[in-house]
Amino acid sequence: MFGGIPQEGDEETPVFVISVAAQLAGMHAQTLRTYDRQGLVSPGRTSGGGRRYSMRDIALLREVQRLSQEDGVNLAGIKRIIELENQVDALRARLAELTEELAAAYVAGEQAAAAAHASYRRDLVPLNQQTAMVVWRPKRR
Numbered sequence: 001m002f003g004g005i006p007q008e009g010d011e012e013t014p015v016f017v018i019s020v021a022a023q024l025a026g027m028h029a030q031t032l033r034t035y036d037r038q039g040l041v042s043p044g045r046t047s048g049g050g051r052r053y054s055m056r057d058i059a060l061l062r063e064v065q066r067l068s069q070e071d072g073v074n075l076a077g078i079k080r081i082i083e084l085e086n087q088v089d090a091l092r093a094r095l096a097e098l099t100e101e102l103a104a105a106y107v108a109g110e111q112a113a114a115a116a117h118a119s120y121r122r123d124l125v126p127l128n129q130q131t132a133m134v135v136w137r138p139k140r141r
Helices: 018-025 029-037 055-069 075-123
Strands: none
Touching: 018 029, 018 055, 029 055, 055 075
């Protein structure tokens, strides 16, 4: 941390108490409690039950405020938007996993095919090739 703000790559770590998070998000602490109760933003909790907000939570709070104030979306709509965005993120992550699996399977298939082709060459024996000619003459009726 530098100056009380987590460094890059640390945006998921819940470190901010509610008063600091409210100040960073530009809203009242009671608003953060309301958003938590409604499931819009779910901060981490300490062992004593206190809320701890991460930089990701702060960004989400700002987005909730923007959707509400600038776009006129109600809280139920915002909750649905957040749910859909989370689904999209999960699907993108799953797509990346499947893409990696497919690439690995493709490489394994290519290696297996190459190994199979290499084994054919060791099993081949020379064959004398002779040319024969067959003449076909249909029977006359």
